[in-house]
Amino acid sequence: QKEVEQDPGPLSVPEGAIVSLNCTYSNSAFQYFMWYRQYSRKGPELLMYTYSSGNKEDGRFTAQVDKSSKYISLFIRDSQPSDSATYLCAMNSGGYQKVTFGTGTKLQVIP
Amino acid sequence: DVKVTQSSRYLVKRTGEKVFLECVQDMDHENMFWYRQDPGLGLRLIYFSYDVKMKEKGDIPEGYSVSREKKERFSLILESASTNQTSMYLCASSSGLAGLQYFGAGTRLSVL
Numbered sequence: 001q002k003e004v005e006q007d008p009g010p011l012s013v014p015e016g017a018i019v020s021l022n023c024t025y026s027n028s029a030f031q032y033f034m035w036y037r038q039y040s041r042k043g044p045e046l047l048m049y050t051y052s053s054g055n056k057e058d059g060r061f062t063a064q065v066d067k068s069s070k071y072i073s074l075f076i077r078d079s080q081p082s083d084s085a086t087y088l089c090a091m092n093s094g095g096y097q098k099v100t101f102g103t104g105t106k107l108q109v110i111p
Numbered sequence: 112d113v114k115v116t117q118s119s120r121y122l123v124k125r126t127g128e129k130v131f132l133e134c135v136q137d138m139d140h141e142n143m144f145w146y147r148q149d150p151g152l153g154l155r156l157i158y159f160s161y162d163v164k165m166k167e168k169g170d171i172p173e174g175y176s177v178s179r180e181k182k183e184r185f186s187l188i189l190e191s192a193s194t195n196q197t198s199m200y201l202c203a204s205s206s207g208l209a210g211l212q213y214f215g216a217g218t219r220l221s222v223l
Contacts, residue, residue, distance in 0.1 A: 008151070032209045043115075043201050043214035044154075051209070088154070092210045098169075099210055103153035 003027050006089055006102030015111050019076040023089035023102045026070065030100075033065050034090040035074045038104065044088055048074070079109045114138070117202050117215035124222050130189040132218050134202030142205045143185035144212065145169075145177060147198040154201065160185055192222045 006023045013019055021035075032051055036044035050056045053067045062075040072091070076083055089102040118133035136143065144159040146169075156169030158177040166177050174196060178186045185204075189196055199219050203212040 032211075034211060036214075041199075041217070041219070043217045046211055046213060049209060049211055090212075094208050094210065098156065098159070099205075099212055101154045103151070 001026060003100050004089065004091065004102045007105055008103055010106040010108055012108045012110060013079055015079060015081060015109055017079050017109070019079050019083070019107060019109075021074040021076075021087050021089075021105050021107070023072050023091075024070055025072070025091060025100075027091075027093070027100070028067075028070070029093040030091040031094045032092050033063070033072050034099070035061075035063055036088040036090060036101075038086045038088060040085075047087075079107075081109050081111050084108045115202055115204055115213055115215040117200075117218050119218050120216060122218060122220045124189075124192050124220065126193060126222060128189075128192050128222075130192050130220070130222075132187040132189075132200055132202075132220070134185045134187070134215055135183050136185075136202075136204040136213070137183065138204065138206070138213070139182065140204035140206040140213075141182070142210070143179065144203040144205070145175075145185065145187045146201045146203065147171070147196075148201055148217075149198050157187065194222050196220065197222045 034049040035047045038044040048063045060077045064073040086104040088104040092099045115136045145157045146154045160179045176188045202215045205212045
């Protein structure tokens with residue numbers, strides 16, 4: 001079993017839809033949870049991160065962590081064609097440990 | 112803004128050649144990483160470094176080596192390139208307890 005599981009998609013939604021992207025994990029030591037966005041043929045860029053459980057909002061993006069269920073989510077409101085990309089979740093236990101990445105979910109927002 | 116610069120966006124090399132991939136970061140980060148990214152396999156860690164002249168093997172170090180002579184620069188070396196090393200190579204740097212990693216644009220390497 002992988003430490004981090006992420007549905008690869010692809011996920012196709014119409015413009016303006018609410019998108020939900022999710023990851024599950026098995027390592028209860030993970031404390032920091034990140035979401036990266038990667039456009040085709042580019043490097044991943046850090047979108048958001050949260051520490052421990054709870055929600056964090058940044059514009060149209062909301063990151064949610066449920067440590068009791070070992071489940072994290074990224075919600076995108078009012079999705080735009082420019083949101084079309086692959087989204088990777090990532091997490092680590094802090095203390096300068098390595099980051100573990102999901103394999104990414106490919107999202108397409110149709111105009 | 113953190114900037115991680117990879118020396119080449121695209122490279123084409125022949126089997127058996129020695130290949131150097133260079134990465135420079137401008138944020139004084141202690142930690143630097145090299146990954147390769149392949150469809151369906153996600154990001155796989157090749158090597159990382161927590162300090163100058165320090166290196167640690169990642170999950171797939173075979174066929175690769177690294178060099179970190181200066182804090183801002185981390186080089187990945189393919190000693191004798193093979194076709195199965197055709198991939199997208201990504202460099203990242205990080206600092207601090209959260210370990211947030213910042214990536215370069217990537218180098219797409221083709222070995223023929």
